[in-house]
Amino acid sequence: MANTPYPESYYAASANAVAPRPVLQGDVETDVCVIGAGYTGLSSALFLLENGFKVTVLEAAKVGFGASGRNGGQIVNSYSRDIDVIERSVGPKQAQLLGQMAFEGGRIIRERVAKYNIQCDLKDGGVFAAITAKQMGHLESQKRLWERFGHTQLELLDQKRIRDVVACDQYVGGMLDMSGGHIHPLNLALGEAAAVESLGGTIYEQSPAVRIERGANPVVHTPQGKVRAKFIIVAGNAYLGNLVPELAAKSMPCGTQVITTEPLGDALAKSLLPQDYCVEDCNYLLDYYRLTGDKRLVFGGGVVYGARDPANIEAIIRPKMLKAFPQLKDVKIDYAWTGNFLLTLSRLPQVGRLGDNIYYSQGCSGHGVTYTHLAGKVLAEALRGQAERFDAFADLPHYPFPGGQLLRTPFAALGAWYYGLRDKFGY
Secondary structure: OOOOOOOOOHHHHOOOOOOOOOOOOEEEEEEEEEEOOOHHHHHHHHHHHHOOOOEEEEOOOOOOOOHHHOOOOEEOOOOOOOHHHHHHHHOHHHHHHHHHHOOHHHHHHHHHHHHOOOOOOOEEEEEEEEOOHHHHHHHHHHHHHHHHOOOOOEEEEOHHHHHHHOOOOOOOEEEEEEEEEEOOHHHHHHHHHHHHHHOOOEEEOOOOOOEEEOOOOOEEEEOOEEEEEEEEEEOOHHHOOOOOHHHHOOOEEEEEEEEEEOOOOHHHHHHHOOOOOEEEEOOOOOEEEEEOOOOOEEEEEEEEEOOOOOOOHHHHHHHHHHHHOHHHOOOOEEEEEEEEEEEOOOOOOEEEEEOOOEEEEEOOOOOHHHHHHHHHHHHHHHHOOOOHHHHHHHOOOOOOOOOHHHHHHHHHHHHHHHHHHHHHHOO
């Protein structure tokens, strides 16, 4: 049977040591079968175990193999579309409930790290950096919006103040969110997996779900075994494939690229990001970066629609890094990789239930580190019969991409080209 290793990323190279987990062989019975050992699946499993459920997790490769172990490592609040956009779509009552949840994911991460002593280089503080006056105006509005929903750990940064936190001369200002921050994302996933096992949960690696037998007592089949369950949680996101066709029709995997420098040393690292905050700019096709625990710069950006792997990731991302930090022109890139996230047409997550006992959450649209942790809690609540918050997400409208799976990639790429032009000319 094929053994799928981690991609050759900085995160995989610096991951905390863990023993390989077993492959599922034979039949297993459980209360809940979770498909996918990324953040959504692990968060769901933890909340369910803490509430007395018996949980089995199936992972096609290794814990955190997908976006959960490859992302930029930034704790960013809210959703890929902000609360005001949601409010215009669904009205104030539903938006109020979703707005109250928009800042919960980061708190859940910090609670998990503290409760289970997860070693993942957690640092507080995230900066949204404005390149234009229009973007700065948007941040001012965003601060007012977030404060309306009780989120107050925010500070607007003028041009002088943002230079104190990031050594980049292309920003006119920004906003600091002290409830944001950054982590080693794969080590967070590995720590959460260990927490799942400490509570009696079981995780099988190299055990892809190949078929779901639906019904009153659903069964998930893998190449060498099967899991009989009362409930199933589908948490494969961009790596689910066509296991559940009705979910694949309303989403599209997209790739984003990340590079990591050689160690910069304390002095150079501190000169770039003196407070060790993470940063993302306000462009539609945004760049994001931060320092690692061993003083490397992780820099990401770019989107490849349809999730193809570019031939030369460094050639795509290094020029973006040097535009922000020309002082790094002689610095070597040690790692370059790509990872997939799942895009929805609305850019809002898709949450729901198939039949009476198959639950799912997917489509974070590039904004998943915090949302997935919230999603696990919301899914666990629904299985316990507390569905108000689940229903707030499940009632969001979602549509298939125009032209179906054949044309969704060129349509999305055309839209990205349009917004890329807007970024370039400051609209």
